[in-house]
Amino acid sequence: MRNIEYxxxxxxxxxxxxxxxNEGSLREHxxxxxxxxxxxxxxxxxxxVETDAVEGCRVRVISIDxxxxxWCGIQPDDKGFEIAIVLSQKFWGAGASIFKTLLGWAAELGHKEVCFHLLDSRREYKTLAKMADSVSRSQLLGRSFTTYLFSVDQKNP
Structure with missing residues (x-):
């Protein structure tokens, strides 16, 4: 098991x-x-750092082993709060664990729901779609995204 620190x-x-x-494989997404x-x-x-200081936000650098x-975090988007995960290709297998941590943070921060936007360069993820309340297409910054909306479990952060 990998040691993940925030x-x-x-x-x-x-x-x-x-x-x-600046890694090319990361930037393409x-x-x-x-x-x-x-x-x-x-x-x-x-x-x-300024975003991290905003109520309801938490933004951190990810260290693995x-x-x-x-980096990852919960930050504002145009409709509420979004989860962001940006990982070097070398560490892509750790994304699921990081995602679960972020959902825990969302509960700690009192969010009822958060979204996760993945650029159209990424395929739709069946596992995320099963977990999500809804999956839609959205336009942000002139690009198309698949947007997953998640309810946050306040009982089991």
Whole structure:
């Protein structure tokens, strides 16, 4: 079993995080944006730290077996709150465990529901569809997404 830790952005080497977030295999499943450089990664992290301070949000860097693997969190979207998971391809097998942790966080934070948007470059996931209350297509930032809506179990975070 892998050791997954969730770290505050302030305690992470930004150059290592930048290298992970600039990986081609990771970027192909994100909305297109310029590659990070030292200045832009610092600004982006500042934004994530500010998001983390918003009531109902929690945003962290993911460390797996001591390696920076990406980031995840619960953050606002245009209709409420969304779950976000951004992982280096090397760690894609850990996504299900991270997802369950995020649903637990959603319960701790008092959310009744959260959504999970996956860019149209990703296939529809039958397991997620079975767990979701609904699955729909959505448009965000000029791209198409499959959006899974989940009720949050307040009894079993």
């Amino acid at each position: 770290l505050a952005f302030e305690y992470v080497d930004l150059n290592v995080l930048m290298d992970v977030l 994100l909305v297109e944006h310029p590659y990070f450089d030292p200045k832009s990664i610092s600004e982006w992290v500042k934004g994530k 001591g390696d920076i693997a990406g």
